Amino acid sequence: xxxxxxxxxxxxxxxxxxxxxxxxxxxxxxxxxxxxxxxxxxxxxxxxxxxxxxxxxxxxxxxxxxxxxxxxxxxxxxxxxxxxxxxxxxxxxxxxxxxxxxxxxxxxxxxxxxxxxxxxxxxxxxxxxxxxxxxxxxxxxxxxxxxxxxxxxxxxxxxxxxxxxxxxxxxxxxxxxxxxxxxxxxxxxxxxxxxxxxxxxxxxxxxxxxxxxxxxxxxxxxxxxxxxxxxxxxxxxxxxxxxxxxxxxxxxxxxxxxxxxxxxxxxxxxxxxxxxxxxxxxxxxxxxxxxxxxxxxxxxxxxxxxxxxxxxxxxxxxxxxxxxxxxxxxxxxxxxxxxxxxxxxxxxxxxxxxxxxxxxxxxxxxxxxxxxxxxxxxxxxxxxxxxxxxxxxxxxxxxxxxxxxxxxxxxxxxxxxxxxxxxxxxxxxxxxxxxxxxxxxxxxxxxxxxxxxxxxxxxxxxxxxxxxxxxxxxxxxxxxxxxxxxxxxxxxxxxxxxx
Amino acid sequence: xxxxxxxxxxxxxxxxxxxxxxxxxxxxxxxxxxxxxxxxxxxxxxxxxxxxxxxxxxxxxxxxxxxxxxxxxxxxxxxxxxxxxxxxxxxxxxxxxxxxxxxxxxxxxxxxxxxxxxxxxxxxxxxxxxxxxxxxxxxxxxxxxxxxxxxxxxxxxxxxxxxxxxxxxxxxxxxxxxxxxxxxxxxxxxxxxxxx
Ligand SMILES: Cc1cc2nc3c(=O)[nH]c(=O)nc-3n(C[C@H](O)[C@H](O)[C@H](O)COP(=O)(O)O)c2cc1C
Ligand code: SF4
Ligand code: SF4
Ligand code: SF4
Ligand code: FES
Numbered sequence: 161x162x163x164x165x166x167x168x169x170x171x172x173x174x175x176x177x178x179x180x181x182x183x184x185x186x187x188x189x190x191x192x193x194x195x196x197x198x199x200x201x202x203x204x205x206x207x208x209x210x211x212x213x214x215x216x217x218x219x220x221x222x223x224x225x226x227x228x229x230x231x232x233x234x235x236x237x238x239x240x241x242x243x244x245x246x247x248x249x250x251x252x253x254x255x256x257x258x259x260x261x262x263x264x265x266x267x268x269x270x271x272x273x274x275x276x277x278x279x280x281x282x283x284x285x286x287x288x289x290x291x292x293x294x295x296x297x298x299x300x301x302x303x304x305x306x307x308x309x310x311x312x313x314x315x316x317x318x319x320x321x322x323x324x325x326x327x328x329x330x331x332x333x334x335x336x337x338x339x340x341x342x343x344x345x346x347x348x349x350x351x352x353x354x355x356x357x358x359x360x361x362x363x364x365x366x367x368x369x370x371x372x373x374x375x376x377x378x379x380x381x382x383x384x385x386x387x388x389x390x391x392x393x394x395x396x397x398x399x400x401x402x403x404x405x406x407x408x409x410x411x412x413x414x415x416x417x418x419x420x421x422x423x424x425x426x427x428x429x430x431x432x433x434x435x436x437x438x439x440x441x442x443x444x445x446x447x448x449x450x451x452x453x454x455x456x457x458x459x460x461x462x463x464x465x466x467x468x469x470x471x472x473x474x475x476x477x478x479x480x481x482x483x484x485x486x487x488x489x490x491x492x493x494x495x496x497x498x499x500x501x502x503x504x505x506x507x508x509x510x511x512x513x514x515x516x517x518x519x520x521x522x523x524x525x526x527x528x529x530x531x532x533x534x535x536x537x538x539x540x541x542x543x544x545x546x547x548x549x550x551x552x553x554x555x556x557x558x559x560x561x562x563x564x565x566x567x568x569x570x571x572x573x574x575x576x577x578x579x580x581x582x583x584x585x586x587x588x589x590x591x592x593x594x595x596x597x598x599x600x601x602x603x604x605x606x607x608x609x610x611x612x613x614x615x616x617x618x619x620x621x622x623x624x625x626x627x628x629x630x631x632x633x634x635x636x637x638x639x640x641x642x643x644x645x646x647x648x649x650x651x652x653x654x655x656x657x658x659x
Numbered sequence: 660x661x662x663x664x665x666x667x668x669x670x671x672x673x674x675x676x677x678x679x680x681x682x683x684x685x686x687x688x689x690x691x692x693x694x695x696x697x698x699x700x701x702x703x704x705x706x707x708x709x710x711x712x713x714x715x716x717x718x719x720x721x722x723x724x725x726x727x728x729x730x731x732x733x734x735x736x737x738x739x740x741x742x743x744x745x746x747x748x749x750x751x752x753x754x755x756x757x758x759x760x761x762x763x764x765x766x767x768x769x770x771x772x773x774x775x776x777x778x779x780x781x782x783x784x785x786x787x788x789x790x791x792x793x794x795x796x797x798x799x800x801x802x803x804x805x806x807x808x809x810x811x812x813x814x815x816x817x818x819x820x821x822x823x824x825x826x827x828x829x830x831x832x833x834x835x836x837x838x839x840x841x842x843x844x845x846x847x848x849x850x851x852x853x854x855x
Contacts, residue, residue: 255770258811293717293754294810332717334752337808351712352744353751410813412772418814450771484813486771500774504808510751 169436171398172422173406174222174259174382178266183301186308189269195314197388198273198280202322207237207281210388217392218404219384223249223340223377224455224481224557226403226470232374235364236282239372244284246275247368247375249345250291250298253337254453255504257484259408259420260378264291264298267382268305272328274384276315279326282374287328290345294335302330337454337508338558342367342375344510355510356556377482379408399425403469407480413450413487414441426467429459433487444489448572452481454501454508455561457568458494477568479561493590494573495580499527501565509558516559519550523566531591535581544570589653592636596652601626603648610640610649690729697722698730702737709738712748716755725759761796761803763841766820770809773817777831781817782806784831788838801841 172178181188189195201210215230236244248271252260264271275287291299306328309315317325331349338344339354346368348354367373383405387395396404403425409432412418416438423432429449433439440446448458457478459466466472473480488497502524511517526543529535547563554560570577579585586594599610599619606624611617618634621627629640629649641649701718705711715734720726726749728742735742749755767773767782782804786792789802796803812818815827819837826837 252811253808255768255809256772256813258809258813261811294807332714333754334713334717335754335808336752348713349710351708351710351748353747355751410772412813412816413775418772418816453771484771486775488775492775497775500771504769508808 169427169431170422171406171424173386173395173398174263174270174379174408175420175422176267176386177270178262178420181267183266183268184304186269186305186312186314189267190312193385193389194269195273195309197385198276198314199320200388201277201280202320202324207283208234210277210281211237213388213392214384217387217395218399218402219380219387219395220403220470221377222379222383222407222480222483224452224479226480229376229380232364232376233278233281235362236284236372236374239365241372243286243369243371244282245368245371245373246278246282246284246287247342247345247349247363247373248275248287248289248378248381249340249342249375250289250295250378251333251340251345252292252295252378252482253340254482254484256412256450256453256486257410257482259410259483261295261298262420263378263382264295265301268298268302269309270385271378271381272302272305272309272315274381275328276319276324276326277384277388278374278376278381280324282372284372284374285325285327287326288331288349288368289328290331290333290339290349292333292335294333299330299332306330336510337504338510338556341556341558344556345375346373353510355512356558358555379483400467400469402471407468407483409483409485411437411485411487413485414444414489414492415439415487416441425469428465428467430464432468432485433464437487440487440489444491446487447490447492448488448494448497450478450486450488450497450565451484452479452564453484454504455479455557455564456481456484457564458488458497458572460572477571478564491588491590493531493586493588494569494576495527495531495586496588496590498565498569499524499531502527502562505558505562509562513553513555513559515550515553516555516562519546519554520559520562522546523550523563527566530577530580531586532593533580533584533591537581539581540570540577585653587653589651594653595636596631597629597634597636597640597649598652599627599629600648600650603646605646605648607645609643609645613639613643615639690733694723694730695733698733699737702734707737707739709740712738712740712745713752716745716749720755725756727757759796759800760805762801763821764803764805766805766807766810768808768810768812768816768818768820769806770813770816772809772813776816778817778819780831781819781829781834784834785819785838788834801843802838 177192181192211230211234219229220226221229250260315326333339336354339348341356342363344354344356363373363375365372399405406422406424408420408422410420421436448460450458459476459478463476470480505520506524509516523546526539543566547566550563551560584594589595604626611619616633616635618630619627698719702715705715731745732742735745767778769778785804789797791797793804793806817829819826819829
């Protein structure tokens with residue numbers, strides 16, 4: 161597991177215990193204040209008082225949209241029903257983010273405790289954790305943590321003699337990104353296909369088994385106990401005007417120190433990349449950071465000094481998402497990055513509504529054409545128009561945000577699109593159809609080593625005479641460059657007219 | 660519809676609620692009695708509760724390796740839901756598979772972190788080495804390739820897994836070496852079964 165890179169600049173609230181204790185031994189968690197907040201809430205506060213503390217703290221959901229947590233709990237608490245549910249969304253689907261996994265593996269009790277507090281506040285006695293099947297260790301640790309907490313009387317019936325009951329059960333995901341969306345998640349927990357439904361009704365009024373359900377993200381829950389123990393003023397003193405507290409980011413990609421970091425809201429990208437992350441790998445040139453996963457966008461050089469919070473990221477054409485930060489350097493082709501995300505979306509679209517199911521496929525095809533050097537200028541307009549249509553008409557959050565990578569790369573890297581389309585050139589040297597293997601006639605001695613190794617017989621030439629590569633046949637496998645002892649073969653980015 | 664389940668070695672008649680005799684339908688199930696019993700046990704351990712379908716499928720796949728149509732029919736029958744419902748769920752989630760995977764299922768992470776660190780090249784190399792495509796199994800049933808979306812080990816990107824074992828910072832050159840570990844003569848796991 162990654163250990164968070166420990167550098168000043170950072171402040172650990174959600175990750176406070178990760179790596180500090182043995183998660184399979186509840187006693188160690190208790191020494192570090194686990195279940196203190198639950199005890200305090202049960203003893204000293206009414207549900208509404210506790211909700212007020214959260215509202216005052218300014219905590220917002222860490223799962224994506226940033227909805228105020230206190231308000232969400234209040235709505236659920238006011239729904240009238242004989243049965244309510246607390247759901248923890250641990251379906252961490254954003255590829256490149258793994259903070260939820262680290263919290264569940266490193267400090268499971270912080271989540272269990274907060275779910276119980278939530279249950280007390282909204283009037284629920286059942287909690288469900290929807291966790292990805294791809295996280296076997298987290299599942300194992302959660303099971304151990306739940307059974308230990310039951311043994312210690314911190315979960316189950318009559319918790320700490322207060323008369324409050326709360327039990328927690330695990331539900332497993334099965335590899336569908338859209339199940340992170342809360343209505344889809346609820347359907348999946350009911351044993352159905354994880355297809356989203358229109359909101360309203362919101363889960364807070366009609367969720368799991370049509371009962372009021374409060375869904376929060378793992379990291380959101382991990383922030384609850386410290387807020388109760390240290391007070392809402394402490395929490396709201398950290399961060400920016402509208403985004404309080406800290407955020408965990410998963411630094412990955414072309415950066416020297418990869419791993420989890422937790423920084424106060426409002427920290428700039430420059431601080432994160434260069435001070436905490438140690439700069440770009442191999443001293444290459446920084447190109448972009450992708451935040452918010454497949455629903456997010458790219459931040460570029462001009463955003464390096466923007467304080468990161470919910471509002472600023474949206475203004476910059478991206479979003480917080482779950483906090484994945486993928487750093488890209490000059491060798492990454494932005495058209496291909498957009499294509500990569502669309503490929504992801506096409507694979508993960510549940511297929512329920514047409515704009516997302518068909519529209520994204522068309523977006524993908526256009527991008528594919530462009531990366532193959534077959535794009536025309538009209539494609540760029542098409543991309544944009546279609547993106548707007550999908551955004552405005554898709555049913556759920558997945559479709560509504562799916563064109564974001566296209567918008568954001570078109571906006572920030574129009575040049576690269578232009579080069580692909582007009583000059584048939586990929587400056588990053590990534591798009592296979594837009595670069596060529598050529599043999600330098602002066603260096604080639606005609607040893608035929610390359611000819612023998614070429615898997616598709618793209619190389620021709622007579623013994624001891626300069627050889628030639630037919631670009632139309634070549635599949636860019638790179639085999640010949642490695643075989644040539646005379647450095648006669650090189651990659652040419654400049655376009656060559658294909659016949 | 661009255662599905663009559665007939666298994667290979669022995670007739671195992673699983674009774675289904677009869678709706679209309681006219682539509683009675685015979686489904687031949689090519690499964691051993693032990694397997695049918697195992698599936699029944701799993702369903703029963705979840706009280707044959709249709710809401711537990713996904714957990715039942717997880718456990719069945721863990722036991723049998725995959726979820727072919729026959730298996731889905733038995734589950735549908737036990738949980739008193741339509742086979743179409745079960746099929747719909749199985750095909751919706753990428754974790755479930757209807758074809759058997761290789762003895763050593765290989766998964767390549769195609770999450771963003773792995774993608775920018777060259778996962779595509781790893782995948783190309785694997786396809787070339789094994790001569791199969793994504794979602795396919797080698798004719799000798801040893802290997803199969805699939806893609807995953809982030810296993811949460813992004814710091815080690817690019818990541819590939821063989822069975823449960825995770826390989827991090829894989830370069831295309833490592834691929835052959837890794838596969839070598841699992842070839843017949845070298846593979847620790849396979850040796851005992853070969854001697855049987
Ligand atoms: C396509 C899609 C995927 C999502 N994936 C996740 C996820 O993996 N984890 C998560 O916590 N929230 C995810 N969300 C957000 C949830 O719908 C929901 O807003 C969140 O769990 C609420 O918790 P919070 O208020 O604590 O943020 C996703 C939303 C959409 C539209
Ligand atoms: S937007 Fe996409 S994922 Fe959402 S409901 Fe429509 S098809 Fe399904
Ligand atoms: S291997 Fe190099 S030197 Fe030999 S024929 Fe090919 S290009 Fe020429
Ligand atoms: S890159 Fe591969 S396919 Fe192309 S010429 Fe060289 S060996 Fe042949
Ligand atoms: S992107 Fe590959 S492990 Fe996360």
